[in-house]
Amino acid sequence: MRGLSLGYVIRRVGMFFFTIWASATVMFFIPRLAPGDPVSAMVTRLTSQAGRVEGSAALITAWRQRFGLDDPLLVQYLRYLRGMLTFDFGYSLAQFPTEVGAMVGRAMPWTIGLLLISTVLTFLAGTLIGALMAWRRTPRLLRWFLPVSLTFTAIPFYILGIVLVYVFVFALGLFPVSGGYRNDLTPGFDFAFINSVIQHGTLPAMSIVLASMGFWALGMRGMMVTVAGEDYLTLARAKGLRPLDVLFRYEVRNAILPQVTALVLGLGGIVGGTVLVEYLFGYPGMGALLYQGITNSDFTVIQGIVFILILTTVTAVLIVDLIYPLLDPRITYERR
Amino acid sequence: MAGITLTQQASGQRQATSPWLNPKLVAGLVMVALVLVLTLIGLILWDVTLARAASSPLNLPPFWVPGGTMAHPLGTESSGRDLLALLIVGGPMTLQVGLIVGITSMVIGIVLGFAAGYLGGAVDAVIRTLSDTALTIPSLAILIVISAYVRQMDVTTMSLIVALLAWAGPTRVIRAQVLSMREQGYVRMARLTALPTPHIMFREMMPNLLPYLAASFIGSASGGILAAVGLEALGLGPQRIPTLGMTVSQAIQGSAILRGMWWWWGTPTIVLMVIFIGLFLVAIGLDEVVNPRLRGVRG
Numbered sequence: 001m002r003g004l005s006l007g008y009v010i011r012r013v014g015m016f017f018f019t020i021w022a023s024a025t026v027m028f029f030i031p032r033l034a035p036g037d038p039v040s041a042m043v044t045r046l047t048s049q050a051g052r053v054e055g056s057a058a059l060i061t062a063w064r065q066r067f068g069l070d071d072p073l074l075v076q077y078l079r080y081l082r083g084m085l086t087f088d089f090g091y092s093l094a095q096f097p098t099e100v101g102a103m104v105g106r107a108m109p110w111t112i113g114l115l116l117i118s119t120v121l122t123f124l125a126g127t128l129i130g131a132l133m134a135w136r137r138t139p140r141l142l143r144w145f146l147p148v149s150l151t152f153t154a155i156p157f158y159i160l161g162i163v164l165v166y167v168f169v170f171a172l173g174l175f176p177v178s179g180g181y182r183n184d185l186t187p188g189f190d191f192a193f194i195n196s197v198i199q200h201g202t203l204p205a206m207s208i209v210l211a212s213m214g215f216w217a218l219g220m221r222g223m224m225v226t227v228a229g230e231d232y233l234t235l236a237r238a239k240g241l242r243p244l245d246v247l248f249r250y251e252v253r254n255a256i257l258p259q260v261t262a263l264v265l266g267l268g269g270i271v272g273g274t275v276l277v278e279y280l281f282g283y284p285g286m287g288a289l290l291y292q293g294i295t296n297s298d299f300t301v302i303q304g305i306v307f308i309l310i311l312t313t314v315t316a317v318l319i320v321d322l323i324y325p326l327l328d329p330r331i332t333y334e335r336r
Numbered sequence: 337m338a339g340i341t342l343t344q345q346a347s348g349q350r351q352a353t354s355p356w357l358n359p360k361l362v363a364g365l366v367m368v369a370l371v372l373v374l375t376l377i378g379l380i381l382w383d384v385t386l387a388r389a390a391s392s393p394l395n396l397p398p399f400w401v402p403g404g405t406m407a408h409p410l411g412t413e414s415s416g417r418d419l420l421a422l423l424i425v426g427g428p429m430t431l432q433v434g435l436i437v438g439i440t441s442m443v444i445g446i447v448l449g450f451a452a453g454y455l456g457g458a459v460d461a462v463i464r465t466l467s468d469t470a471l472t473i474p475s476l477a478i479l480i481v482i483s484a485y486v487r488q489m490d491v492t493t494m495s496l497i498v499a500l501l502a503w504a505g506p507t508r509v510i511r512a513q514v515l516s517m518r519e520q521g522y523v524r525m526a527r528l529t530a531l532p533t534p535h536i537m538f539r540e541m542m543p544n545l546l547p548y549l550a551a552s553f554i555g556s557a558s559g560g561i562l563a564a565v566g567l568e569a570l571g572l573g574p575q576r577i578p579t580l581g582m583t584v585s586q587a588i589q590g591s592a593i594l595r596g597m598w599w600w601w602g603t604p605t606i607v608l609m610v611i612f613i614g615l616f617l618v619a620i621g622l623d624e625v626v627n628p629r630l631r632g633v634r635g
Contacts, residue, residue: 019469154616156562165593272476306477317472
């Protein structure tokens with residue numbers, strides 16, 4: 001494989017496991033650094049919410065035993081790591097007999113779908129806007145309009161989402177308010193269900209796309225400016241190639257590759273923003289589940305979802321990092 | 337050809353004035369300053385106790401809408417808080433979070449970035465691995481776990497927690513700059529004359545880093561506010577003080593949007609937008625100050 005040395009792959013995969021281990025470890029120790037333990041913390045919260053909880057002392061002892069909180073720390077830690085690696089997150093504290101793994105499994109397709117579609121759309125829209133901003137033949141009207149579209153970038157996803165709900169749901173009545181599909185439909189591969197999913201997903205996706213495309217546009221503009229001075233462009237123009245050909249086949253093609261690295265840096269932010277967007281739209285994904293977990297002080301759910309979110313992000317970044325040298329023959333990881 | 341001459345003239349004119357008078361930079365600073373000054377004036381002139389629940393009549397619209405009164409110029413929400421008072425209390429809080437996160441992560445970034453870039457070797461390898469790790473993790477996720485366990489959350493605690501995860505970006509930027517600066521003539525010269533290392537770092541190199549430091553300060557400040565507003569929205573922010581994110585979040589839970597109470601979610605949203613867009617303009621402006629090539633491109 002050109003540009004992809006074995007040493008780099010090993011180092012990169014090592015980083016992947018290190019990141020997962022480090023974040024899992026942080027999540028293990030944070031609750032134990034806090035005064036008290038997760039169980040009595042939960043009972044305290046329940047007490048403050050519900051007035052008082054029947055037999056809270058007995059509850060604490062029972063839970064402590066169930067979670068093995070009286071075992072030595074190292075034993076707890078190793079058991080925890082094994083649980084995380086086998087996707088066994090234990091039971092939900094709030095909805096007891098349900099396993100966290102099952103809850104996350106149900107929510108995951110929604111989040112992954114929303115993330116995938118909106119990230120691809122964002123990448124395409126942002127890159128195109130960035131390219132047009134730097135292109136010298138862009139019509140004057142567009143030149144004024146494009147930077148305005150970037151101001152959305154400064155606004156957090158979910159704040160923009162609120163404005164979108166106001167405009168498209170309250171004022172225009174175009175889209176449903178919340179949820180992932182109409183309640184009276186059964187999930188399946190039929191037209192009505194898919195149509196409903198698209199209708200419910202449009203606004204959440206739109207708030208992610210509008211709010212994050214500027215990030216790509218700015219990066220693309222920077223790269224286009226760098227490419228603009230290259231001799232091969234002068235040659236291409238001198239050859240009499242059509243301006244659009246020069247733009248897409250020479251300028252954009254050379255400027256777009258570093259954008260892939262921007263994807264790596266931006267992904268964590270997009271995942272975090274999606275959590276809030278799902279909460280706002282009541283989308284049945286992991287973000288909404290996470291919010292439920294927080295309001296119920298359901299620590300096993302919080303832990304499970306956060307671990308999956310981190311795992312997903314880190315895996316996506318690993319894939320991009322490994323594909324990147326194959327896409328761009330100019331990049332080699334020979335050194336180091 | 338005409339186009340080229342025009343741009344050359346334009347950039348020629350700009351070089352005559354200081355690059356720090358960049359219009360975007362100035363506009364952004366004015367926007368942020370406006371929020372700060374107006375809320376500080378508000379703290380003096382307006383009765384802030386109206387931000388407490390049940391201190392005012394419920395669900396009043398702003399004064400220019402029929403039914404509104406001058407006693408509550410921006411209206412009130414469903415638990416009887418005055419929105420003007422909420423904004424006056426929440427606005428400076430939001431800026432305070434940005435300030436603390438920005439300063440903390442920049443200081444960590446300077447220390448680690450200089451250590452990695454200047455010392456190199458094993459120190460560099462460790463710091464680079466750590467910051468790359470921190471960058472790929474969705475920090476909001478970790479923040480949620482931490483905040484879920486902190487029972488007494490106040491603005492400073494929240495800012496410090498956010499800052500703990502915001503240092504990676506500045507560290508990377510500063511490390512890269514130090515790395516390229518280390519090999520430049522004046523630094524080599526300083527090393528040859530056996531100046532003490534701290535002197536070289538802080539007296540010779542630091543002044544040249546100022547624009548980058550400013551840019552990473554703004555970047556982490558706005559990232560910090562973003563994370564803080566997210567935590568507040570999820571109900572993990574400070575509980576005793578009304579923050580902007582909490583107000584918006586309560587408006588959503590009270591389905592203010594569908595009840596047509598736009599002032600409830602709208603006014604804090606506008607303040608947040610002014611802050612975010614202001615910081616964004618400052619960031620772009622600084623980018624253009626640092627990177628003169630971008631100044632030639634309109635937009």
